[in-house]
Amino acid sequence: MELLIxxxxxxxxxxxxxxxxxxxxxxxxTPRVVMVDFFVPWCSDxxxxxxxxxxxxxxxxxxxxxxxxxxxxxxxKKLCDSLNIHSWPHLIVFKNGQNIGEYTQARDEISINxxxxxxxxxxxxxxxxxxxxxxxxxxxxxxxxxxxxxSGGDKIEVFHEKKTIDR
Numbered sequence: 001m002e003l004l005i006x007x008x009x010x011x012x013x014x015x016x017x018x019x020x021x022x023x024x025x026x027x028x029x030t031p032r033v034v035m036v037d038f039f040v041p042w043c044s045d046x047x048x049x050x051x052x053x054x055x056x057x058x059x060x061x062x063x064x065x066x067x068x069x070x071x072x073x074x075x076x077k078k079l080c081d082s083l084n085i086h087s088w089p090h091l092i093v094f095k096n097g098q099n100i101g102e103y104t105q106a107r108d109e110i111s112i113n114x115x116x117x118x119x120x121x122x123x124x125x126x127x128x129x130x131x132x133x134x135x136x137x138x139x140x141x142x143x144x145x146x147x148x149x150x151s152g153g154d155k156i157e158v159f160h161e162k163k164t165i166d167r
Contacts, residue, residue: 014060016053019070021078029097032064033120035112038080038090040073046089049107056112065116095119 017027019036028034037053039046057067070076072085083092083099091103093115100119105111 014057014063014067016057017066017068018075019068019079020075024070024076024079027066027068028094031096032066033116034066034068034094035103035116036092036094037067037069038072038076038083038085038088038092039069040088041071042073043088049089052107052109052112056109056116059109060113060116062117062120064120065113067112067116093119 016037019027028036037046037049039050053067053069060067070079072080072088085092091107093100093103103112103115105115
């Protein structure tokens, strides 16, 4: 029975917090990193990303990181208006109560959690978000070099040197 209780506490310790106009200061103005998923219930893209956000939240390893969501149509309308959020989903990251920018990287569980941990350990500036996103796409376009030819092309280059021997 004790094991079940401990397991339940571990599994549900990183549940997504619902941010409202009334409680946002309690959750955002803390010494931690908070990613807020601003959404509206009718948004199809919001519905598609919701399971990924929930998985990322469930697998966060550090209690100083938190993923939250804010419904821009009802409970967090004033907050969304104050942040000029008019498109969804909109992921904004706060560190120690300060809005440090929009999360624009890959929207998968591993990327989100890696970013959260890196943000916790550093002091990123908003340009950091765009820089990492551009680096990721440029790395994906590069082909690995062939160890034989030291080139990134698809063809194989054969090196042959002709020598003549005088007798």
